[in-house]
Amino acid sequence: MRHPIERRLLAGHLGLVYLFLYGPILVLIVLSFNKSGLPTAWTGFSLEWYGRMLRNQAILSSVGNTLIVASVSTLIATSIGTLLALGIDRLRPSALLEGIVFVPMIIPDIVLAIALLSFFTLLNVTLGLHSIILSHAVFNIAFVCAVVRTRLRHFDKSIIEASIDLGASEFRTFRRITLPVIFPGVLAGALLAFTLSVDEFIIAYFTSGAGSASTTFPMQIYAMIRFGVTPEINAVATFVLGFSFLLILLSQRLNRGVTP
Amino acid sequence: MTKTGELVQRLVLLGPGLGWLALFLVVPCGVIFAYSFFLRGIYGGIDYVFTLENYARAFDPLYLSIFLNSAKIAALTTALALLVGYPAAYLIATGPRHRQVPLLILVMLPFWSNYLIRTYAWIVLLNREGLINRALVDIGLIETPLPLLYNEFAIVTGLLYGYLPFMVLALYSSISRLNPEIREASADLGAPGWRTFLRVTLPLTLPGIAAGSVFVFVLSIGNFITPDLLGGGRTVMVGNLIYDQFLSARDWPFGASLAFLLIGLMMLLLFAQAWAVNRAQGERARA
Amino acid sequence: MAKGAFRFSAAIGAAALALTLTLQGTPVAAAEKIVISNWDGYMPPDLLERFTEDTGIEAELSVHATNEEVMGKVTAGGGRGYDVLFVSSPFVEALANLELIAELDHGKIPNLENLYPEARNLEYDPDNQHSVPYAWGTTGLCYRSDLVEEEPDSWMDLLKPSDNLKGKVTMLATDRWLMAAGLKALGYSVNSTDPDEIAAAKELLIEAKHSLLAYDDTTFYSKLVSGEASLVHAWDGWCNYGIAENPAIKFVVPEEGSDMWVDTMVITAASENKDAAHAFINYILQPEIHAWVAENILYKVPNEAAMESLDPSLVETYPNLGMTPKELMQKEQLRDLGRAQRDYTRAVTEITAAQ
Numbered sequence: 001m002r003h004p005i006e007r008r009l010l011a012g013h014l015g016l017v018y019l020f021l022y023g024p025i026l027v028l029i030v031l032s033f034n035k036s037g038l039p040t041a042w043t044g045f046s047l048e049w050y051g052r053m054l055r056n057q058a059i060l061s062s063v064g065n066t067l068i069v070a071s072v073s074t075l076i077a078t079s080i081g082t083l084l085a086l087g088i089d090r091l092r093p094s095a096l097l098e099g100i101v102f103v104p105m106i107i108p109d110i111v112l113a114i115a116l117l118s119f120f121t122l123l124n125v126t127l128g129l130h131s132i133i134l135s136h137a138v139f140n141i142a143f144v145c146a147v148v149r150t151r152l153r154h155f156d157k158s159i160i161e162a163s164i165d166l167g168a169s170e171f172r173t174f175r176r177i178t179l180p181v182i183f184p185g186v187l188a189g190a191l192l193a194f195t196l197s198v199d200e201f202i203i204a205y206f207t208s209g210a211g212s213a214s215t216t217f218p219m220q221i222y223a224m225i226r227f228g229v230t231p232e233i234n235a236v237a238t239f240v241l242g243f244s245f246l247l248i249l250l251s252q253r254l255n256r257g258v259t260p
Numbered sequence: 261m262t263k264t265g266e267l268v269q270r271l272v273l274l275g276p277g278l279g280w281l282a283l284f285l286v287v288p289c290g291v292i293f294a295y296s297f298f299l300r301g302i303y304g305g306i307d308y309v310f311t312l313e314n315y316a317r318a319f320d321p322l323y324l325s326i327f328l329n330s331a332k333i334a335a336l337t338t339a340l341a342l343l344v345g346y347p348a349a350y351l352i353a354t355g356p357r358h359r360q361v362p363l364l365i366l367v368m369l370p371f372w373s374n375y376l377i378r379t380y381a382w383i384v385l386l387n388r389e390g391l392i393n394r395a396l397v398d399i400g401l402i403e404t405p406l407p408l409l410y411n412e413f414a415i416v417t418g419l420l421y422g423y424l425p426f427m428v429l430a431l432y433s434s435i436s437r438l439n440p441e442i443r444e445a446s447a448d449l450g451a452p453g454w455r456t457f458l459r460v461t462l463p464l465t466l467p468g469i470a471a472g473s474v475f476v477f478v479l480s481i482g483n484f485i486t487p488d489l490l491g492g493g494r495t496v497m498v499g500n501l502i503y504d505q506f507l508s509a510r511d512w513p514f515g516a517s518l519a520f521l522l523i524g525l526m527m528l529l530l531f532a533q534a535w536a537v538n539r540a541q542g543e544r545a546r547a
Numbered sequence: 548m549a550k551g552a553f554r555f556s557a558a559i560g561a562a563a564l565a566l567t568l569t570l571q572g573t574p575v576a577a578a579e580k581i582v583i584s585n586w587d588g589y590m591p592p593d594l595l596e597r598f599t600e601d602t603g604i605e606a607e608l609s610v611h612a613t614n615e616e617v618m619g620k621v622t623a624g625g626g627r628g629y630d631v632l633f634v635s636s637p638f639v640e641a642l643a644n645l646e647l648i649a650e651l652d653h654g655k656i657p658n659l660e661n662l663y664p665e666a667r668n669l670e671y672d673p674d675n676q677h678s679v680p681y682a683w684g685t686t687g688l689c690y691r692s693d694l695v696e697e698e699p700d701s702w703m704d705l706l707k708p709s710d711n712l713k714g715k716v717t718m719l720a721t722d723r724w725l726m727a728a729g730l731k732a733l734g735y736s737v738n739s740t741d742p743d744e745i746a747a748a749k750e751l752l753i754e755a756k757h758s759l760l761a762y763d764d765t766t767f768y769s770k771l772v773s774g775e776a777s778l779v780h781a782w783d784g785w786c787n788y789g790i791a792e793n794p795a796i797k798f799v800v801p802e803e804g805s806d807m808w809v810d811t812m813v814i815t816a817a818s819e820n821k822d823a824a825h826a827f828i829n830y831i832l833q834p835e836i837h838a839w840v841a842e843n844i845l846y847k848v849p850n851e852a853a854m855e856s857l858d859p860s861l862v863e864t865y866p867n868l869g870m871t872p873k874e875l876m877q878k879e880q881l882r883d884l885g886r887a888q889r890d891y892t893r894a895v896t897e898i899t900a901a902q
Contacts (some may be wrong), residue, residue, distance in 0.1 A: 006453055010351040017348045018366065020421065024381035025370045027391070031384065038769050038792060059610075080276045087273030092271045098534070099527055100281055106526045107289065108502045110619075111519045114512070115288035117623040127628065138284045141277055146474070150434045150467040170269070181437075184353075187361070188433040191368050192426055192475075199375040206620055210582040210628030211607045221376050222611035223587040228766040229380040237373040244372045248365050302885045304622060322893075326900050389773050410761040461574040492761025493720045496900045507615035508722050509892035510622070510641070 017217045025241065032234035048237075049231040058212055058222055059236050066217035068129055069204070070197040073136035078190040080137070081144025082182070088145070089152040104142035112138065113206035120207065127209035132216065136197045143196060144189035151185035296516035305509030315516035323501065323518065327525070330497040333412060334480035337419040341427040341476045342469065344420070347466075349431035350461075354438075361421075364432060367380065367425050379489050382418055383409060386490070410492030418490040419480045426479065427472040435466020463540070470537050478526065498522055579823040580605035581630035584617055589633065589682075589810075591843040598830055601605045613721075616639050621647055626815035629823040636671045636809040637653040637723065639678040640883035648677050648813040655825035658832035665872040666849035669809060670880045678811035679828050682784065684867070685807050685878050686724055687800040689768065689786035692795070702732035702801045705780055706755040713758040717770060718780040720762035722895045723881055725752065727806045728780060737806045737879045740887035749894040753901045762899070771796055782808070783867040784846030790865055791841040792843070798867045800878075807878035809849070841868070847875075 032050070036043035053059060088097060104112075116135050120127060163173040179186075201218035208214040217240075224233060299307040354361045370378070385391050386408040393405035408414060413429050438461060482497035502522070505515030548762035573707040583595070587610040597688060611617040614635050621632065626647050634642065642648045653659060659675065661665070666680045688699050696711060697704075706729065708716050711824040719725055727737040729748030760776055768789035781789075786798040812831065814824040831837060833851035839855060847868055848854065862869040884891060 007351070010347050012364075014351050017344060017424075020344075021367065021370050021424070024378050024385060024421070025373065027381040027384050028373070028377055032380075038772055058610075080280060083273045087270060087277070090270070090273070095531065098480075098531070100278070100286070102527060102530055103523060104281065104285055105474070106482070106523055108482050108499060108519050108522070110503050110506045111289065111292055111516070112285075112574060114506060114619065114623045115292045116284065117620065118291060119284075119288035121624045121627065126322075127624075134284060137280065141280060143475070145277065146471050147286045147430055147433050150430060151437055151472045153467045184360075184436045185433040188429040189362070191364065192429050195368055195371045195425065198372050205611075205616065206623065210584065213611050215609065218374055218376070220587075220610065221374050221613045223279065225376055225380075226612065226765050227378060228769045233377055237377045241373050244369060248362075248369070252362060253509030300889070301645075303641040303883060304618075305645050322897060322900065326896075329900075387773075387775055389775055488720070488762075492717075492759075492763070493899060494756065494759070494761065496896060500899075501896065504722075504892060504896070507613075507619045508895075509888055510615075510618065511889060511892070514889075 028234045032238045049235040050212045053235045062217045062220040073133045074194040076137045077140030077193045081141040085145045085148035104139040109202040113203040117206040131207045140193035143199045147189040148185040151182045300511040314514045334477045337480045338476040345427035349428045353436035414490040418486040423476045426475040430472030431468045434465045581823045583631045584609045585633040607610040626817040630818040636898040637883045640671045643677040649816045656829045663851045663872045678813045680809045680849040683809040684783040685805045689781035690778040715777040738882045752898045787845035788866045
């Protein structure tokens with residue numbers, strides 16, 4: 001490291017950023033073990049809320065629904081959005097195109113929600129998890145596309161031409177040259193899409209079917225919040241966080257096993 | 261490459277994305293756009309009488325002042341997110357490769373819980389009887405609790421918290437593209453670190469800065485939950501305004517006119533920003 | 548790295564799929580099944596289970612957070628998939644006029660006769676043509692009797708609070724109830740469509756904003772319990788949730804009068820199981836079931852037999868449960884505003900945007 005002092009300062013800053021990000025998370029984890037139902041005072045340790053959570057089928061199935069919606073819409077949006085970014089990069093700048101990929105980011109959720117529900121109703125599409133996925137992909141495609149495009153600026157395209165001139169197939173060129181260059185963008189885009197989808201509830205509420213089979217976690221929480229955040233809700237959030245953390249650890253382990 | 265080859269390639273790259281957006285964005289929203297030229301029925305719903313009244317109503321100082329105030333809050337949030345997020349993204353993106361993904365995922369992990377739950381955690385932290393105020397009073401720093409909640413400070417804090425990760429992601433994507441050799445070469449030539457940063461790193465990461473800023477700005481200006489919960493409903497933002505027209509007033513035509521004016525205005529801002537970034541980069545390239 | 552990311556998303560996807568599959572189990576084939584949309588926690592948790600046991604009709608619960616939300620969804624989607632909706636009175640009027648809800652067949656709801664006579668003929672829906680009342684009540688002031696110096700009895704105690712209450716009061720944010728506080732304080736109707744009256748109420752509410760802690764529709768009672776607020780604008784039934792936590796909390800209807808709201812059950816026009824939907828409404832109206840509802844949600848129900856069978860100690864703890872239909876009828880019923888809704892929304896926007 002060339003500038004150890006600078007890097008140490010940066011590391012200190014990063015530490016503070018993590019503190020900021022995890023402060024509220026710590027609060028919600030602690031509250032999930034609080035005996036009292038109101039988040040006003042600590043009244044003693046209790047695991048009661050976890051028991052209640054495990055008996056609350058509606059909440060648990062909504063968590064499952066959210067994970068399905070978020071992961072599938074992320075997969076769709078990441079692949080389509082990446083292709084779109086590559087395609088736009090090869091065209092001459094066009095205001096219309098820029099507009100079309102920008103609108104999904106800025107359009108108010110409620111407008112997209114009502115528009116899509118009216119559209120699905122008109123076409124007699126049955127509503128369910130699939131219609132939420134289709135809808136979430138709309139804004140996710142735009143976000144992924146925007147992130148990937150930041151990688152494509154100043155990307156030296158002559159490498160691609162050279163590779164093709166040397167006889168490599170286009171697919172091979174994509175896998176060996178383009179993908180490694182844009183990969184951090186694709187990864188960042190996928191994380192962004194997943195995060196947006198996990199939290200979105202207005203579009204999800206409107207495009208979900210009636211009944212609990214396609215109720216997502218944010219919809220459930222939004223309805224439950226009438227009574228404030230009970231420790232039960234905090235218990236679910238803690239559980240979801242713990243579950244994601246384990247998955248990440250696991251995938252890191254697997255990953256290390258394959259690529260040294 | 262042959263002409264047909266090029267056409268096929270474009271179709272493969274652009275087809276799915278543009279098709280998806282045409283089908284699930286342009287067509288459905290086109291209908292809503294059309295609504296903006298009709299009247300609200302007596303009980304909600306649409307009265308199919310052509311009118312420009314909705315747009316005339318939208319040009320009202322009340323709505324303009326709401327837009328300006330929201331833009332101010334969103335811009336402040338964006339600037340803070342950039343200041344806080346850039347150094348963090350820089351450290352992650354220039355660190356050892358095997359640590360990049362775990363560090364990045366650690367930034368995102370809190371955001372896989374739930375927006376409302378996290379917002380309520382902030383209420384627990386910030387309210388008058390809350391943890392921060394109690395801690396400050398206990399250590400004797402203040403005597404009476406500070407008004408940390410139900411004001412614009414709380415809104416900006418909440419929005420910054422909610423959207424900082426998106427800034428970090430966009431910047432990470434852009435910074436990790438930088439060749440370490442460029443920085444090293446500049447340093448070898450005796451340039452001090454900050455100079456290398458200003459002259460080399462910053463200009464090359466402008467696309468990431470631009471993208472991250474757009475994310476934070478548009479997500480903040482459209483948010484309606486944070487102003488309600490952390491702002492105590494005392495501040496209206498554009499997001500609340502449009503949400504209320506569609507759901508509380510059940511006035512879809514007027515809500516649509518406000519929404520499309522917002523979209524138009526934001527597009528203008530975006531093009532202005534893209535133009536400025538291009539120009540800045542063009543000048544750098546020539547210099 | 549690429550493989551890791553792929554594996555990660557695949558792992559999440561697989562785990563989620565497994566989770567839902569195990570939770571959903573195999574659906575039981577039933578002859579009839581209805582979907583009900585209600586607020587979360589607004590009926591006993593095992594009510595639907597008991598309904599299925601007693602009638603053989605499957606019932607599924609879908610939750611909505613607000614009237615506005617479910618109204619928006621039913622308007623855009625035509626109400627497909629839903630059979631019974633729980634919505635508040637002004638929305639019944641709008642839904643009926645938009646032909647989104649069905650006319651009720653009274654022959655299939657014999658238990659209608661258990662309702663108080665007052666509940667059979669409400670202004671927003673005479674003769675229960677489209678809706679059946681589920682719970683009713685009024686709006687007023689909910690306060691900590693140990694934290695206020697004088698017991699409040701007027702809307703002005705909320706809108707122009709004494710110095711020790713400044714910054715310790717909250718108001719409801721939903722347009723109709725926020726405006727009602729201002730209109731009633733000035734002696735006007737909660738359904739006023741007179742622009743001058745609306746403007747006067749708006750001015751009063753903008754002034755009141757300076758002494759307000761926050762607008763709050765959901766957690767006002769926990770603010771009372773924590774002492775963050777001392778006096779809040781609240782629905783009677785909801786104040787009871789505060790009383791349950793702290794007996795020093797009391798409820799009062801201001802002397803200038805207040806609104807009367809009714810939460811109702813309606814059947815969507817799109818319902819394909821109208822018989823089963825009628826059967827559900829009829830089931831709720833049984834005295835022992837409706838009394839069970841009242842005890843569970845702590846709201847008054849408009850069912851005479853049910854209210855008479857209520858445990859007297861409950862009324863002692865939660866005095867507003869004892870309010871008679873006669874007393875309720877003296878309050879003003881909320882009606883749909885028609886074209887004047889626009890003026891209300893604008894007034895509320897001006898209030899919340901005021902600095």
